[in-house]
Amino acid sequence: DYLTLCLLLYRLFQVEIEFANGSKFTLSAEYLRIHSPAADGKIRSVGGEKVIFGRRHVGIMSAEPVGNYGVRIVFDDLHKTGIYSWDYFYYLGSNKFTLMRNYIKTLKKHGLSRDPHKKK
Numbered sequence: 001d002y003l004t005l006c007l008l009l010y011r012l013f014q015v016e017i018e019f020a021n022g023s024k025f026t027l028s029a030e031y032l033r034i035h036s037p038a039a040d041g042k043i044r045s046v047g048g049e050k051v052i053f054g055r056r057h058v059g060i061m062s063a064e065p066v067g068n069y070g071v072r073i074v075f076d077d078l079h080k081t082g083i084y085s086w087d088y089f090y091y092l093g094s095n096k097f098t099l100m101r102n103y104i105k106t107l108k109k110h111g112l113s114r115d116p117h118k119k120k
Helices: 029-034 086-094 096-109
Strands: 004-010 014-019 024-028 044-046 049-051 060-066 070-075 083-085
Touching: 014 029, 014 086, 024 029, 024 086, 029 070, 029 096, 070 086, 083 086, 086 096
Parallel strands: none
Antiparallel strands: 004 014, 014 024, 044 049, 060 070, 070 083
16 A cells, blocks of 8 residues: 655646655656546547547646545646546556557557647
8 A cells, every 4th residue: 555745746747756655756747648537528539449649748737636536637738627546646657658658559550649730
């Protein structure tokens, strides 16, 4: 079992979280946004897979505690319905490289990009 010691926003593009067991993770806003625990209308369904794309430069506007349960993160693309539990933060931190690698593979498979679409 672990308790959260600290959650810091770092330059609005990263969250640093440290747990009582000594585990410490730095998670990018993009990573947190694409792994939001909330359903999102901006998810594109491609070949049966739900894919969030174009969020490389997303930022964090605020982080609000939700009791002792976790944190609601408000992103600058106005997504704000995901509540990240401490267990979910730990899961994301512990599996960051595998989850990000799988995300990039999925984007490539569907011809999508981490970069936002450029307006013409």
